[in-house]
Amino acid sequence: MTAPVTRQITLVRRPTGIPVPEDFALVEVPRPVPGPGEILVRMRVGSCDPAIRGFLDDRPSYLPPVALGAPINGMSLGEVVESNNADWPVGTLLRTFAVWSEYYVVGADALGIERVEQAPGVPLQHYMGALGPVGLTAWVGLFEIGKAKAGDTVLVSAAAGATGSTVVQLAKAAGCRVIGMAGGAAKAQIVRDLGADVAIDYRAEPDLSAAIHKAAPDGIDVYFDNVGGETLDAVLPLMRLHGRIAVCGMIAQYNDADNPHGNRNLWQLVVNRLTMRGFITYDHPEVLGEAQAMLDRLFAEGKLKPLENVRDGLEKLPQAFIELMSGKTTGKTLVLI
Amino acid sequence: MTAPVTRQITLVRRPTGIPVPEDFALVEVPRPVPGPGEILVRMRVGSCDPAIRGFLDDRPSYLPPVALGAPINGMSLGEVVESNNADWPVGTLLRTFAVWSEYYVVGADALGIERVEQAPGVPLQHYMGALGPVGLTAWVGLFEIGKAKAGDTVLVSAAAGATGSTVVQLAKAAGCRVIGMAGGAAKAQIVRDLGADVAIDYRAEPDLSAAIHKAAPDGIDVYFDNVGGETLDAVLPLMRLHGRIAVCGMIAQYNDADNPHGNRNLWQLVVNRLTMRGFITYDHPEVLGEAQAMLDRLFAEGKLKPLENVRDGLEKLPQAFIELMSGKTTGKTLVLI
Numbered sequence: 001m002t003a004p005v006t007r008q009i010t011l012v013r014r015p016t017g018i019p020v021p022e023d024f025a026l027v028e029v030p031r032p033v034p035g036p037g038e039i040l041v042r043m044r045v046g047s048c049d050p051a052i053r054g055f056l057d058d059r060p061s062y063l064p065p066v067a068l069g070a071p072i073n074g075m076s077l078g079e080v081v082e083s084n085n086a087d088w089p090v091g092t093l094l095r096t097f098a099v100w101s102e103y104y105v106v107g108a109d110a111l112g113i114e115r116v117e118q119a120p121g122v123p124l125q126h127y128m129g130a131l132g133p134v135g136l137t138a139w140v141g142l143f144e145i146g147k148a149k150a151g152d153t154v155l156v157s158a159a160a161g162a163t164g165s166t167v168v169q170l171a172k173a174a175g176c177r178v179i180g181m182a183g184g185a186a187k188a189q190i191v192r193d194l195g196a197d198v199a200i201d202y203r204a205e206p207d208l209s210a211a212i213h214k215a216a217p218d219g220i221d222v223y224f225d226n227v228g229g230e231t232l233d234a235v236l237p238l239m240r241l242h243g244r245i246a247v248c249g250m251i252a253q254y255n256d257a258d259n260p261h262g263n264r265n266l267w268q269l270v271v272n273r274l275t276m277r278g279f280i281t282y283d284h285p286e287v288l289g290e291a292q293a294m295l296d297r298l299f300a301e302g303k304l305k306p307l308e309n310v311r312d313g314l315e316k317l318p319q320a321f322i323e324l325m326s327g328k329t330t331g332k333t334l335v336l337i
Numbered sequence: 338m339t340a341p342v343t344r345q346i347t348l349v350r351r352p353t354g355i356p357v358p359e360d361f362a363l364v365e366v367p368r369p370v371p372g373p374g375e376i377l378v379r380m381r382v383g384s385c386d387p388a389i390r391g392f393l394d395d396r397p398s399y400l401p402p403v404a405l406g407a408p409i410n411g412m413s414l415g416e417v418v419e420s421n422n423a424d425w426p427v428g429t430l431l432r433t434f435a436v437w438s439e440y441y442v443v444g445a446d447a448l449g450i451e452r453v454e455q456a457p458g459v460p461l462q463h464y465m466g467a468l469g470p471v472g473l474t475a476w477v478g479l480f481e482i483g484k485a486k487a488g489d490t491v492l493v494s495a496a497a498g499a500t501g502s503t504v505v506q507l508a509k510a511a512g513c514r515v516i517g518m519a520g521g522a523a524k525a526q527i528v529r530d531l532g533a534d535v536a537i538d539y540r541a542e543p544d545l546s547a548a549i550h551k552a553a554p555d556g557i558d559v560y561f562d563n564v565g566g567e568t569l570d571a572v573l574p575l576m577r578l579h580g581r582i583a584v585c586g587m588i589a590q591y592n593d594a595d596n597p598h599g600n601r602n603l604w605q606l607v608v609n610r611l612t613m614r615g616f617i618t619y620d621h622p623e624v625l626g627e628a629q630a631m632l633d634r635l636f637a638e639g640k641l642k643p644l645e646n647v648r649d650g651l652e653k654l655p656q657a658f659i660e661l662m663s664g665k666t667t668g669k670t671l672v673l674i
Binding site: 228232237242247248249250260261262263264266267268269270271272273274275276277278279280283 | 391397565569579584585586587597598599600601603604605606607608609610611612613614615616617620
């Protein structure tokens, strides 16, 4: 009799710049066995996030780096298939920070673990996207960090991306004026279709500051920053007095951590008394219930359309992640297992 | 009969880098006459502030630039000598944002105008320093923006400067662990004498990050940033989770606005979920009463010793300002008129 196995995606070598297929391997290892109080989860939806790029470098981040030969860390949505914990019976759907593995074992205290209640007729993968961590991140950054309210002018970078595309829709639903930036005419059109008042194709603009100023002559109240770098420098002098910058990520830095863009306009923080704040969604558990309820309601009303880039099969995870980090994708990159 | 005159310091040309005497002139002009509701003020204490450097460039800041030939803008402490406003009778002492002029006219709505109550035996100039705008700025940045509390580790740049020297003393009085940075052994000794737990002479440190890390192995809760630039980059990775950076000024940028240091470590905002916030003291009127009361109390108890660099005579204002901007001074630079 053969012992059960599981397939995993492991880190073979640390990427330089944008990852390549050779940085990853698909391996088969013995399926882990849950200990007392633990559960065995079968991955159903895997998530590709820019933050994963940070875990692949051998430098301190908010989590330790992935070890060479170890499976990649990531958020996933899974189903309990074996349980030693009465709170998490077989069949429970859950999200958790785990590893890129068909099967994985977690305890009830796993990072970010939470139950998923699938509403009838709603595709499961949405709960990893606009109805899940992506939507919660957009909500926390926009409303809890950015303090956006009706009438504010909201600027979003990477607006055709997973979080950005959700921010655009949430800000519109809240009565804000929304300007989305994205790279390329096709992405700009997607941003427009999501409801943005203005979509800026930054690749087509010789002077990004001028384009933003034209779109928001009275300035920006909230900048939802997904990219950092030169874009942040272009935005800083265009912020309104007491403006807020919610820093969700700095993708412009992740692929080139040893030579990031040097921001030269930080003195604008004093000029316009700006608040710039980095955040992680799960630092704000007290608002997540309210956030989830709003996401579910807007989806039911047709005001929130999840933008997704979906692949099939565990073995597609590295390629999907590489495409994400190459800036080619739109919406949330998910892999159905 | 000769019409009364007033002497003023005017801007002759816009400085390049650190200002030089030739950028300024001492002129005599007719003394202004107060209109209905206005008051004529005789300047008693003039204030040199790094922020003035920003007004001398022809670029937008939080105030319009000083016009060529016009008197320099600045905070001053003065005495009402002629009044068309019953709320501001002759003899009243006041602080206001005005001009470098022996006599000036203001209305009751002048920027930052407020009465000064001189306690018996307290030198008037302290009310432009640690018992005035300097102390209020230190208080607002440390407690309102930085949320410093007993047990926190507080780092201060330009700690032998006007604001920094006050922050060091306020933070100590609040039960914080205090690390002050200053340039040169003499300034570091002053910071130590003010009560800092550690004083770092950044000019003597080949690796500023290493020196800060040694002084605060568990990281920094609050960074009171007076300088920006490379120092900010050195500090960012050493901040503790949910740390706060109160950005009071970026003196490292003022003298070289066209070629400021590019900050490369902003992604630490996300890693450690930092809040970085620029502020202007007078945006926070609701806390200034509490702040002033604490400053007065600490001074009376001998726990707050104003650090000042005092000159005599209106004509000394440009040279005092030039020395301030050259980084040679310690404490608050004031000119008695």
